[in-house]
Amino acid sequence: QTNVSKADLRQTVEHLAMSMPVTDMHTHLYAPEFGELLLWGIDELLTYHYLISESIRWSEEEYSHFWSMTKREQADWIWQTLFLDHSPVSEATSGFITILTRLGFDVSSRNLDDYRQELAKRSVNEQVDIVMQIAGIDKIVMTNDPFDSIERSVWLSGNGKKDPRFYAALRVDTLLNDWPLAVNELQNLGYDVQMEWSKQTIEETRRFLSEWIIRMDALYLAVSMPGDFQYPADDHRSKMIDEVMIPVCQGQNIPFALMIGVRRKVNPLLGLAGDMSMRSDVSAVEALCRRYPDQKFLITMLARENQHELTVLARKFRNLMIFGCWWFLHIESIVEEMTRFRVELLGTSMIPQHSDCRVFEQLIYKWEHSRKIIAKVLADKYEKLHYSGWNVTEEEIKRDLDDMLNQNFWRFLGKGQ
Ligand code: REL
Numbered sequence: 310q311t312n313v314s315k316a317d318l319r320q321t322v323e324h325l326a327m328s329m330p331v332t333d334m335h336t337h338l339y340a341p342e343f344g345e346l347l348l349w350g351i352d353e354l355l356t357y358h359y360l361i362s363e364s365i366r367w368s369e370e371e372y373s374h375f376w377s378m379t380k381r382e383q384a385d386w387i388w389q390t391l392f393l394d395h396s397p398v399s400e401a402t403s404g405f406i407t408i409l410t411r412l413g414f415d416v417s418s419r420n421l422d423d424y425r426q427e428l429a430k431r432s433v434n435e436q437v438d439i440v441m442q443i444a445g446i447d448k449i450v451m452t453n454d455p456f457d458s459i460e461r462s463v464w465l466s467g468n469g470k471k472d473p474r475f476y477a478a479l480r481v482d483t484l485l486n487d488w489p490l491a492v493n494e495l496q497n498l499g500y501d502v503q504m505e506w507s508k509q510t511i512e513e514t515r516r517f518l519s520e521w522i523i524r525m526d527a528l529y530l531a532v533s534m535p536g537d538f539q540y541p542a543d544d545h546r547s548k549m550i551d552e553v554m555i556p557v558c559q560g561q562n563i564p565f566a567l568m569i570g571v572r573r574k575v576n577p578l579l580g581l582a583g584d585m586s587m588r589s590d591v592s593a594v595e596a597l598c599r600r601y602p603d604q605k606f607l608i609t610m611l612a613r614e615n616q617h618e619l620t621v622l623a624r625k626f627r628n629l630m631i632f633g634c635w636w637f638l639h640i641e642s643i644v645e646e647m648t649r650f651r652v653e654l655l656g657t658s659m660i661p662q663h664s665d666c667r668v669f670e671q672l673i674y675k676w677e678h679s680r681k682i683i684a685k686v687l688a689d690k691y692e693k694l695h696y697s698g699w700n701v702t703e704e705e706i707k708r709d710l711d712d713m714l715n716q717n718f719w720r721f722l723g724k725g726q
C-alpha cells in the first residue's frame with residue numbers, strides 16, 4: 310500500500326487518470342471490418358458536424374454552397390475559416406489541434422497538406438491501433454443499426470464480431486420514433502408486422518430485436534429521444550417500451566440506454582449539424598426506474614438544466630446509471646461542472662464520460678480533455694480528505710478511476726471482472 314503524500318497527490322491522480330485504459334461506452338465509431346463506415350483522417354475530422362455548424366456561422370453563401378463542395382474542399386474551407394481566419398479556441402477546434410499534436414505533427418507549420426500526406430501513408434488498421442494506443446482506449450462500444458443496409462451486410466457475413474476491441478449497442482430509434490418507417494424495414498427483413506399494434510406485431514418486433522441482439526452480441530439497447538418524451542403515456546413509445554423493449558431486455562438480460570433531450574433538424578439545411586438540445590422531463594426516467602426495478606437503465610440527457618435533477622434521481626434508483634456529458638455538454642466548462650456535482654452527489658458510482666466520437670482520431674482529444682478534468686475534480690476531493698487526515702493510497706486512486714472509466718459500466722451490465 311503506497312500512501313500518496315500531499316505534494317504528490319495531484320500529480321499522481323493526473324498521471325493515473327491520463328494513463329488508465331478506458332472503456333468508451335457510447336461512440337459512433339466502427340471496427341475496421343465495417344469498411345467505409347469507419348471514418349478517419351484529416352478530411353473527416355475537419356468536416357465533423359460540430360465544425361460544420363461552427364464554420365457556417367462565418368459564411369455568407371447559401372447553405373447549399375457548402376454541400377455542393379467535395380469533402381476535401383469542405384475541409385479546406387473549414388480549415389481556412391475556423392483555424393486561419395479565426396483562432397481555434399472552441400472545444401471542437403481546439404480538439405483538432407490536440408489531435409494533430411498527439412499524432413506528432415508540427416502544428417506551428419499550419420500545413421494541412423503535410424498532415425494529409427503523413428496520414429495517407431497509413432492503413433486504416435494501423436491508424437486504429439495508433440490512435441487507440443495514444444488515446445489509451447481499449448474497449449469501444451459502437452452504435453449499431455440493423456436497418457442500415459451497409460452495416461447489416463457486415464453483421465450477416467459474420468464479420469461484425471471479429472475485432473474484440475469493439476462491442477455492439479443495438480440502436481432502436483426507428484422503432485420508437487418513426488414507426489411507419491420501422492414497419493416498412495421490418496417487413497423487408499421478413500418480419501410479419503403491421504402498422505396496427507397487435508399481438509403478432511409485438512411478437513415479431515420482439516423476435517427481430519432478440520435475433521439481432523444475439524447476432525451482434527449487443528451490450529445494450531439504445532435510443533435517443535426528443536425532450537418531450539413522456540412516460541407513461543398513451544402513445545406508441547410507451548407501448549413499444551412496455552411490450553417490446555423491456556421484455557426483450559429482460560429476456561436477454563441487457564440494459565436499456567436512453568439519451569434524452571434532442572430536437573432533430575432545427576435547421577434542416579445543416580444536415581446532421583442541424584440538431585438542437587431540448588429540456589426534458591426527468592420524471593419519465595423516474596417512472597421507468599420505479600416500474601421496472603429489475604431492469605437497468607443507462608441514461609444521459611442533453612440539456613444542462615436537467616443534469617442536477619437527473620443526478621439526484623440516480624441516488625434513488627440503483628437500476629439507473631447516468632453516463633457521459635453528451636454532445637453540447639462535452640465542453641470543458643460543463644464537463645467540469647457536471648463531473649463535480651456528480652461526484653459530490655454520487656461519489657464514484659457513475660460513468661463520468663463517453664466520447665460520442667464519429668471520427669476515429671477524435672478519441673484522442675475527447676478523452677484527453679475529459680481525463681484532465683476528471684483528475685482535477687478527484688484531486689480536489691482527495692486533497693480535502695488528506696487535510697482531514699484520511700490518506701488515499703495509490704491503489705485506491707486506481708480503483709476509483711477504474712470504476713469510473715471501466716468497471717461501473719461492465720458491472721452494470723453484469724459483466725464485471
Ligand atoms: O447518439 C446520438 O443520438 C447523438 O449522439 C448523435 O446523433 C450526434 O449527432 C452525435 O454526433 C453527438 O455527439
Ligand code: ZN
Pocket residue numbers: 335336337665
Ligand atoms: Zn451518440
